[in-house]
Amino acid sequence: MKISRIDVFPLRLPMKQNFLITGGSVGGVDQGAPHVYVRVVDDQGVEGWGEARPSHRWSDETLESVVTTLRRYIAPALTGVDAEDLETVHRIMNREIKGALGIGQPIAKAAVDTALHDLIGKGRNVRLSGLWLGPFRDTLRLSYLISTPDPEEAAEKARHAREAGFRGVDVKIGLDPRRDVEVLEAVKAAAPDLFFRVDANQAYTLPQAVRLAKRMEALGVDVFEQPLPAGDLFGHAELRRKIHLPVALDESVWTPGDVIRAVRLGACDAIVVKCTKMGGLSGAKRCGEIAREAGLELLGGGLTESSLGLAASAHLFNYLGIETPVDLNGPFFLKEDPVREGPQILQGGTVRLPDRPGIGCRVEEADVERYLAE
Template sequence: MSRITAVEVFAVTVPFARRFVLGSGAVGTPDQAGAVVFVKLTTEDGVVGWGEQRALPSWSYETAETIAVVIRRHLTPILLELTPFDVELFHREANRRLSPSVSNGFPFARAAVDIALHDAAGKLAGLPVHALLGGKVRDELPLCSAIGVGTPEAVREHAVASADYAAYKVKIGGDVEADARAVRTVADEVDGKPIWLDANQSYRPAALLRLLDATRDVPGIHCLEQPVPSTDTLGLSRLRSLIDLPLAIDEGSFTAQDLSRAMRLDAADLVVVKICKAGGIRNALKTAQVALAGGVEVLASGLTDCGIGFAAAVHLFSQLELALPAELNGPELLSDLYVANLSIEAAVAAVPTAPGLGVEVDEERIRAEALDLALN
C-alpha cells in the first residue's frame, strides 16, 4: 500500500461571476472573492490526490485560516502514517485528536482532506470515486439553479438566464414582502418547475406563516429549508406541525447522529446533504443512508464549490435517490473552477469515469494565486 508522504495546503480567493447573497449575508460578488482552501496529498509512489473546501464563516464557523492550520498542524501528522485507502481510520484518529464535541469537529478541514484521500485512492486503484463507494446508478446528474436574495429585477434576470435548469433554489432572507415578491418573480419565469425555498435560518414562526400565506397560490413550491436557527430543532419540529409545506433541515444537521436526533423529534421531511458539513464523502453517505432508512428524503447541495468539490459531490450523488435536482452551484456562480475535464451541458453534469475524481487540477494557477496565511 502506498503511504502518504506529503501534504500541502493552499488558500486562494476565487472570484464570483455574479452576486450571491443568503439570508445570513453575501457569499461573494464579482468584487468580493471568497476563500477556498485546496489540499494536495502525495504518496510514496508519486500519486497525487486533491481536495478543497470553501471557507464561509457566516455559514459555519471555520475560516480559511482555521482550515489551513487544522490541516497543517493537526491532520497532517495523522495522514503521514496512513495510505489514501485509510479513510475510516483517518476520521477515527481525527476525532481523537480534535474532539467533535456535540456534533462535528472541524468538518470543513476534514472534508478537504477526505476528498483528497478519495481522489488518490481512486487513482491508485484505477477506479473513479463513485466505484469506491459502491458504484453509480446514473450517468448524469441534473442540476438546480441557486438564486440569491436580491431585487426583483436581479432575481428575474437570474431566473431567465438559468432556463436550462431543472429546478430552482430561491434564497429568502426574512423580509416577508421582499421574499414573497422574489418567489412570485421566479415562479412567473420557470414554467412550473420545482421551487426549493431556502431561508438559511432567517425566519421566525410568525413571519414565516405570513410568508407562506402570501405565497400559498404560487405553483411549484416543493419544500422549505432551515427557516429557524440551527440549534432550534424543537422549533423546526413545532413548525412542521403548523404548516403543510415539507420542511428540510440543513444547518441543523451536520452528521448522521444529528439527523437521527432530528428524526426522533419529527423535525424534518427532508435533509440537505453536503460533503463540507459532514466532514467528507464517506460521512455524507452515512447521513444519506440514515435518511433513506428512516423515510426522510435527500436533497443534494454544496457550498459554491470549485471543480474539485463539485466533482466529489457528483460522484457521491450519482448513487443516491434525490428528491430534487442537485443544487451544486459552483459552475453557475463562480468565474473559474480551477479544473479541466468536467462535462456540464444544459445544466446536466456527466458523472466522471476517469480514476479518482476524474478532473485535471490547475495546480500551476493554484500555486500562483495562493495566499500567504503565515501559519507555518
C-alpha cells in the same frame, strides 16, 4: 498506500458575480472567494485532491482556521497512516480536533477525506462509484440559483433558467423579508413549471415561518429549506405540524447523529446532503443513507465549491439516487478555478462527469500557485 505528505493550498478564486445569503456576503467580484485545496500523496507517489470551502457566514470555519488546522494538527498526525483506512483516518482527525455537539472543523476535515477518496480511486483505477460498489452515472441536473431581494431581477433570472432548460430553481429568501413574497411570486410567474426550492438560511422565527409557509403553499413551492435557526429542531417539528409544505434541514444537519435526532423529533421531511459541511464524502454518504432509510427525502447542496468539489458531490448524489435538481452553485459564481479536466456544464444545467478514476479531475498546479491567497 501510506500517507507520505499532505499539502495545503489556501486560494482566492475569482468570482463573476456577488453571492449573498441571509448572513451576508460569502464571496464577491472584488475580493474573490476563499477555497482551500488539499493534496494527499502516498508512498507510491499517487496523489489525490480535495477541497474545503469555508466562510464565516455559514459556519465558524474560515480560510485561516482551515489552513492552520490542516497544517499544524491534521497533516502531522496522518503521516504514515494507511490511506485506505478511512475509519482510522477520521478517528485520528477527530482525536486531534475535537468537537462539541458535532465533529470539530468538519470543513477542514472534508478536504482530507475527499482527497483520500480521490487517491484511493486512482490507486485502484476505479471511479468513486466503484469504491461504493455502485453504478456510474455520468450526468446530473443542477438547479438554477436565484439570490436577490429584487422581484424584477428574480423574475428575469427565473425566465433565463426556464429558457435555458433548467428543471428547477433554488431561491434564497430572507435577504429583505419585507419583499420575500414578491420575490417568490415573481419567480413562480416566470417559471411556473420548475421544481421550486426555497432556502431561508435560518432567517425566521416560528410565527414568521408559519405565516410565510401558508403563502408559499398557495403559491406552489415544493420545499421550504432551513426556515428557523439551526439548533431549533423542536421549532421545526412544530412548524411541520402547522403547515403542509415539506420542510428540509440544512444547517441543522452536519453529522449522522444530527440526522437521527431530526428523525426522532419529526423535525423535517428532507435533509440537504453537503459533502463539505458533513466532513467529506464519508460523512455525507452516511448521513444520506441514514436519512433515506428513515424515509426522508434527499436534496443535494453545495457551498459554491469549484469544479473539484462539484464533481465529488455529483458522484455522491448520483450514488444516493437524488433525482431533484441539486444546488451545486459554483459554476454560477466562479469565473475560473485550477481544474483543467473535470465536469462539464452542458445546456440546461446538466453536469457531465469525467469518466476517469477517483473524482476524475486534473488539477493544474500552475493555477493553484496563481490563485494562492498567501
